[in-house]
């Protein structure tokens with residue numbers, strides 16, 4: 001894995017290590033599970049700098065959520081960077097950003 005990754009490269013890396021479109025529902029259920037874990041560590045304010053391990057931290061659960069978002073996108077051959085750019089254009093107008 002490269003030291004500096006774009007969103008597109010991160011998504012491609014996950015695809016190279018874990019890709020099975022027949023598991024799209026499994027990836028979705030894992031995303032929901034990981035979102036719940038993220039809610040718990042946010043509620044408990046468990047940060048990496050206060051711990052000697054990433055286990056059980058907001059940092060770990062953000063990774064998990066991002067991982068499954070990318071895995072689901074890969075099942076549909078969806079490029080997240082393109083999605084981000086398209087939706088950001090809508091949000092710029094809707095929320096008067098930038």
Ligand SMILES: [Mg+2]
Pocket residue numbers: 034037060061064
């Ligand atoms: Mg987790």
